[in-house]
Structures are given as structure tokens and as C-alpha cells.
Amino acid sequence: MKSRTSELAVGVFVILFGIAIFFLAMRVSGLVGTNIADSYKMTATFENVNGIKPRAKVALSGVKVGQVDQITLDPITRLATVHMTFDGSLTSFNPEQLNQVQQEAVEELRYSADYEAADPKQQKAMEKQLLDNMTSITNIDEDAYIMVATNGLLGEKYLKIIPGGGLNYLQRGDQIANTQGTMEIEDLVTKFVTGGAGNKSSDAQESSTDETAFAETADEPAFVE
Amino acid sequence: MNAIALLGRRVIERVRGIGVATLMLLQILFSVPTWLGFKLFVYQMYRVGVLSLLIIVVSGLFIGAVLGLQMYTILATFGSEAMLGTAVALTLLRELAPVVAALLFAGRAGSALTAEIGLMKATEQLSSMEMIGVDPLKRVISPRLWAGVFSLPMLAVIFAAVGIMGGKMVGVDFLGADEGAYWSGMEASVQFYKDVFNGTIVKSFVFALICTWIAVYQGYACEPTSEGIATSTTRTVVYSSLCVLGFDFVLTAVMFGGV
Numbered sequence: 001m002k003s004r005t006s007e008l009a010v011g012v013f014v015i016l017f018g019i020a021i022f023f024l025a026m027r028v029s030g031l032v033g034t035n036i037a038d039s040y041k042m043t044a045t046f047e048n049v050n051g052i053k054p055r056a057k058v059a060l061s062g063v064k065v066g067q068v069d070q071i072t073l074d075p076i077t078r079l080a081t082v083h084m085t086f087d088g089s090l091t092s093f094n095p096e097q098l099n100q101v102q103q104e105a106v107e108e109l110r111y112s113a114d115y116e117a118a119d120p121k122q123q124k125a126m127e128k129q130l131l132d133n134m135t136s137i138t139n140i141d142e143d144a145y146i147m148v149a150t151n152g153l154l155g156e157k158y159l160k161i162i163p164g165g166g167l168n169y170l171q172r173g174d175q176i177a178n179t180q181g182t183m184e185i186e187d188l189v190t191k192f193v194t195g196g197a198g199n200k201s202s203d204a205q206e207s208s209t210d211e212t213a214f215a216e217t218a219d220e221p222a223f224v225e
Numbered sequence: 226m227n228a229i230a231l232l233g234r235r236v237i238e239r240v241r242g243i244g245v246a247t248l249m250l251l252q253i254l255f256s257v258p259t260w261l262g263f264k265l266f267v268y269q270m271y272r273v274g275v276l277s278l279l280i281i282v283v284s285g286l287f288i289g290a291v292l293g294l295q296m297y298t299i300l301a302t303f304g305s306e307a308m309l310g311t312a313v314a315l316t317l318l319r320e321l322a323p324v325v326a327a328l329l330f331a332g333r334a335g336s337a338l339t340a341e342i343g344l345m346k347a348t349e350q351l352s353s354m355e356m357i358g359v360d361p362l363k364r365v366i367s368p369r370l371w372a373g374v375f376s377l378p379m380l381a382v383i384f385a386a387v388g389i390m391g392g393k394m395v396g397v398d399f400l401g402a403d404e405g406a407y408w409s410g411m412e413a414s415v416q417f418y419k420d421v422f423n424g425t426i427v428k429s430f431v432f433a434l435i436c437t438w439i440a441v442y443q444g445y446a447c448e449p450t451s452e453g454i455a456t457s458t459t460r461t462v463v464y465s466s467l468c469v470l471g472f473d474f475v476l477t478a479v480m481f482g483g484v
Contacts, residue, residue: 013379016379017379017383024382024425030411056413155305
């Protein structure tokens with residue numbers, strides 16, 4: 001009898017341990033974050049991602065729409081590439097909205113010079129191509145930019161997406177082209193003190209779409225020497 | 226001359242003690258498990274683990290509550306109460322849960338193990354077991370050691386979980402920090418592998434081995450007198466506490482120092 005109660009107590013103990021570790025895993029370390037039903041990946045290339053860690057949140061208008069998976073360093077451009085997972089249910093249009101967006105895009109196309117110059121058959125093809133391109137779009141437009149932001153004065157760093165006003169939307173898996181890296185207070189102070197002499201960093205802040213060209217020009221002098 | 230001889234004898238005795246303890250540990254670790262051994266292990270698990278549960282849960286709750294209180298007042302000065310969850314969870318998982326659980330364990334279970342084994346030795350139960358052909362190492366020491374090694378990590382995890390709840394109770398429910406920020410800050414900064422697995426489980430596993438090893442060895446090697454048992458019990462608690470604190474520094478430096 002004595003051994004049966006002790007076995008029962010040990011069983012309860014083990015169950016308690018199980019509950020505790022489940023709590024620590026799910027609630028405390030947030031391992032649940034990976035089971036977004038409709039998820040997709042996107043990347044962005046930053047000049048400076050100081051303070052961003054894997055699992056940092058990605059917010060659009062303050063709402064968490066995704067998280068950082070990993071951060072890699074491109075050996076040639078020496079820029080940091082941030083790989084992110086987005087929640088599809090928050091960053092896609094529903095069918096009606098998609099229809100409207102597509103109509104707007106087609107209308108926009110009809111006013112373009114190329115479209116007016118083309119014959120009706122080509123126009124049809126252009127419209128079809130446009131609509132085909134829009135099958136897996138997100139609600140993040142091409143003019144939107146993504147920046148490293150801070151939660152409060154001293155809080156965690158996270159990525160903030162600021163929508164642009166464009167009619168062209170990024171597709172799932174695309175790269176967000178417009179980025180702004182971490183703003184270092186020291187850099188700002190240096191810039192202020194030296195009267196803008198340190199504007200090298202502000203030029204590089206916008207690592208825009210032609211980053212490969214930027215990298216080539218940056219690399220060449222080193223090889224020439 | 227006599228003093229030097231005494232010193233030498235002391236040193237030789239200590240070194241011999243370390244050797245005996247290591248051989249004992251190796252003999253237990255590399256012995257074949259048996260069904261009877263498992264049953265004894267379960268019973269010891271009850272005595273070492275389950276009976277320590279109450280003190281672990283209560284101290285976990287209060288330590289979490291104090292952490293919540295202190296951290297809240299400090300963080301509120303900088304207007305960053307949102308970091309409360311992060312601070313409480315990381316402090317508990319990385320340091321307080323393994324260390325405090327091990328210290329309590331050494332006091333609650335380690336001393337009891339030493340006293341029990343020591344009394345067995347003083348009343349010559351261990352020698353009589355040897356006489357009838359039962360290996361006291363297998364019958365008495367091994368189940369106790371294994372029970373200690375397995376139960377302390379479990380206790381530490383429970384300690385951490387209860388502590389986080391205690392911190393939430395004081396910080397969020399009493400003092401009014403934001404509950405969403407408490408949990409989300411925690412989720413954003415605690416990594417399961419690094420903090421929960423490495424910080425709590427691996428650390429307390431090492432502490433468990435040290436504490437129980439010291440406890441069973443001190444009992445096994447104690448002088449078979451009532452005074453000897455008292456000395457051994459004291460030594461268990463003192464040595465275990467010192468070793469836990471020392472190893473904690475080493476382990477923290479290895480796990481979190483080089484980041």
C-alpha cells in the first residue's frame with residue numbers, strides 16, 4: 001500500500017513537471033509562434049540591423065503581422081538580409097478587395113502610354129499579364145518601407161512597415177526594397193557635432209533596389225588598389 | 226613535526242575521500258539497471274522529489290512575487306514596465322530557479338539522505354547487508370542518487386513556472402503592469418533552447434548530480450557515531466551550497482558569458 005501511494009505521488013509529480021515545462025515552452029518562450037496557418041516568407045536588406053534578433057516582431061500600423069526568422073550577412077555587399085515570416089491572414093486582401101485592387105490596376109494600365117500605343121491584341125495580353133502577376137499579392141505596396149523601430153525609449157527593437165501609397169503590391173516571397181536600418185544615437189550626435197560631415201552613413205541609409213550596383217561601385221576601388 | 230604529519234594525513238585523507246566518492250559514483254552510473262532497482266528508485270523519487278515539492282512551490286511563488294515587486298519598482302522609474310515579464314522570466318530561468326531550487330534541495334533532501342544513510346551505517350545495517358550478500362551500493366545508495374539526479378531538474382522547472390506566475394500575480398494583478406506586455410515581452414526574449422533547456426534543465430541537472438553525490442557520499446563515509454552523523458549532515462549542506470554557487474558561476478560563464 002505504501003508503495004502504491006508513493007507511485008501515485010510520483011506520477012502526479014511527473015505530470016506537474018510536464019505541465020510546468022509545457023507552460024515554459026508555450027507561454028514563456030512562445031514556441032507557438034511558428035504555427036501560423038497561412039504563412040509566407042519575405043526578405044529585406046538593411047544597412048544596419050543592430051538590435052534585431054530572431055523572433056523580433058514585424059508590425060504594420062502597430063499590429064504584429066510577422067516575425068524575424070533569421071538574419072544573414074551578404075559577404076559581397078556586406079549588408080544584412082533579414083528573413084521574415086508573415087501571417088497571410090493579416091497581410092492579404094480578401095477576394096472582394098482583391099477584385100477592386102485588380103480593377104484599379106487595370107484602369108491605371110489603360111492610361112499608360114505603352115497601353116495606348118499598343119494594338120488591341122497586345123492590350124489584352126498586357127491586361128492578362130498584369131492580372132496573372134497579381135494572384136499572390138500582399139497588401140504591402142512597393143512604395144512601403146520597412147524600418148528598425150524601438151518599442152518605447154528603451155524597449156525592444158522591432159521592424160515597422162510603413163505603407164506607401166502605391167498601386168503596385170509586393171508578391172509573397174518578394175523583397176521589400178525600401179529599408180531603413182537602426183538609427184544609432186551616437187551617429188546622429190556625431191553628425192550634429194561635426195555639422196553633417198558624417199553624411200556618408202545617411203547616403204547609405206537607403207539601400208534601395210539597385211543595391212547590387214551600389215555594391216559594385218563600392219567594391220571596385222578596393223580591387224583597383 | 227607532529228603538526229606537519231597531521232596536516233599530511235588530513236590531505237591524504239581528503240584526496241582518498243575524493244577518490245572513493247568518484248569510484249562510488251562511477252560504480253553507480255555504470256551499473257546495470259534492474260526491476261527491483263527501478264521500484265526502489267520510484268519510492269526514493271517520492272521521498273526526495275515529491276516531498277520537496279511543497280517547499281519548492283511555496284518558495285518559487287514568493288521569489289517570483291518579490292522579483293515582480295522589485296523589478297516593477299525599478300523599471301517603473303524608467304517608464305519601462307513592459308520589460309517586467311522579460312526581467313522576471315530571464316532571472317528565474319537562468320539563475321534563480323536552478324540555484325535556489327538546488328540550495329533548498331540540499332537543505333531539504335540532501336541532509337535527510339546523509340542522515341539516513343549515516344544512521345544505517347552507525348546501526349551497522351550496511352555491514353549486515355554486505356554480510357547477507359546484498360550490495361548496499363545498489364540497494365541503498367544507487368536509487369537515492371538517481372532519484373536526486375532526476376527530481377531536482379523537475380523541481381527547478383516547476384520552481385521557474387510557479388515563480389513566473391508569482392511575478393505575474395504581483396506585477397500585473399497587484400501593481401497594474403500590462404498583462405499583454407508581460408507575456409509578449411517574455412515570449413519575445415526567452416529562447417526555449419538557450420534559456421529553458423540550457424539555463425534551467427542542464428544547470429539543475431549538474432547541481433542535482435553534485436548535491437546528491439555529496440549527500441550520499443557523506444552518508445556512506447560518515448563516522449558511525451551520533452556526532453559523526455551530525456558532522457556529515459552539516460558538511461552535506463555546506464559543501465552542496467558552496468559547490469552549487471561555485472558551479473553556477475562556471476556554468477553561467479560558459480552558457481551566457483561568451484555571447
